[in-house]
Amino acid sequence: xxxxxxxxxxxxxxxxxxxxxxxxxxxxxxxxxxxxxxxxxxxxxxxxxxxxxxxxxxxxxxxxxxxxxxxxxxxxxxxxxxxxxxxxxxxxxxxxxxxxxxxxxxxxxxxxxxxxxxxxxxxxxxxxxxxxxxxxxxxxxxxxxxxxxxxxxxxxxxxxxxxxxxxxxxxxxxxxxxxxxxxxxxxxxxxxxxxxxxxxxxxxxxxxxxxxxxxxxxxxxxxxxxxxxxxxxxxxxxxxxxxxxxxxxxxxxxxxxxxxxxxxxxxxxxxxxxxxxxxxxxxxxxxxxxxxxxxxxxxxxxxxxxxxxxxxxxxxxxxxxxxxxxxxxxxxxxxxxxxxxxxxxxxxxxxxxxxxxxxxxxxxxxxxxxxxxxxxxxxxxxxxxxxxxxxxxxxxx
Numbered sequence: 220x221x222x223x224x225x226x227x228x229x230x231x232x233x234x235x236x237x238x239x240x241x242x243x244x245x246x247x248x249x250x251x252x253x254x255x256x257x258x259x260x261x262x263x264x265x266x267x268x269x270x271x272x273x274x275x276x277x278x279x280x281x282x283x284x285x286x287x288x289x290x291x292x293x294x295x296x297x298x299x300x301x302x303x304x305x306x307x308x309x310x311x312x313x314x315x316x317x318x319x320x321x322x323x324x325x326x327x328x329x330x331x332x333x334x335x336x337x338x339x340x341x342x343x344x345x346x347x348x349x350x351x352x353x354x355x356x357x358x359x360x361x362x363x364x365x366x367x368x369x370x371x372x373x374x375x376x377x378x379x380x381x382x383x384x385x386x387x388x389x390x391x392x393x394x395x396x397x398x399x400x401x402x403x404x405x406x407x408x409x410x411x412x413x414x415x416x417x418x419x420x421x422x423x424x425x426x427x428x429x430x431x432x433x434x435x436x437x438x439x440x441x442x443x444x445x446x447x448x449x450x451x452x453x454x455x456x457x458x459x460x461x462x463x464x465x466x467x468x469x470x471x472x473x474x475x476x477x478x479x480x481x482x483x484x485x486x487x488x489x490x491x492x493x494x495x496x497x498x499x500x501x502x503x504x505x506x507x508x509x510x511x512x513x514x515x516x517x518x519x520x521x522x523x524x525x526x527x528x529x530x531x532x533x534x535x536x537x538x539x540x541x542x543x544x545x546x547x548x549x550x551x552x553x554x555x556x557x558x559x560x561x562x563x564x565x566x567x568x569x570x571x572x573x574x575x576x577x578x579x580x581x582x583x584x585x586x587x588x589x590x591x592x593x594x595x596x597x598x599x600x601x602x603x604x605x606x607x608x609x610x611x612x613x614x615x616x
Contacts (some may be wrong), residue, residue: 241265241501242365248616250523255480256507256526258612261594263297265501268596270301276471285454285494286312288595293615306492331372338363348461352390361405369402370411371395377425380417396439411449412436420455423470428475430588434481451490458499458592461542495595502594504532520556528568532611534600544587549579586601
């Protein structure tokens, strides 16, 4: 989707197509339409199916879709029709939900660093749940959104996330308890605690650690006469990239078990904020090979230059953290090591150099390389006009 305008959209029913998985429907779409590369194709039926699976494992939780993962109106509308709530990071995302007719009581403002004007606009629209993690943010909320419900995001130190988030956001447990008590004196309604264990989190046990911390804050606040009600267990639920991850069932079991263990008979309300897991596996990013080169006659690795890179769809390959599964028309034939790079003249526009990727030796200029499970944090991360390259386009199947 173009950040500065609507995406070109092709909608298609899967009726008559064989199979139900996302790549089957997307492949059928591509065979008929073959749009110019680079582009992303999103299977909305796969998004709907994932929502139903997620709801099945978290039947009692309030599920806020993290809009930042893929803010396309088509995705938001599909999830809204199924009953999803929405986690927002900006006034722009709030405005998008309002334009789709989504009630403000289905939205929360989960970003802990907000402009005062954004808070005020969200408050005027009717949003009544905000996150914070500092005294400064708390004071802004008290001024711009008086009487609203607030969650304090706690700092969690976790591992095994391919895209860690633990240092920028959150505050220590003792400070969280102090700030929540302070929120009440400022006329706000302290609701509870939120946290995030890191995006693409491969270890379900990390939620148990964070829930233990949330329970400590609850108990501390209770001793000070403040009863909290809500634990927002955040996002981090993974998509299926190159490295294997546990099934969603394992995450639900750990979260349910940790809540029971640490809260006992005083079970709080629970919210979760899936983003990547809701849309990631529903998308394919297709790029074209612009050139294949070796740096010397003795070089074993080939440099494969694509028309998509770090600035137009593959931002999450920074540090080679998110390692997508790749597909070509030559799969099954002899392979060799490659370095994958994007099309810009920026030397940092290298997709994979150290992660041991191989591609078929037959891959050559003009071939396609598909990045699977590319429905999240691709179009929404693309630059507007770096080196004159347009943002990657999105098509909806």
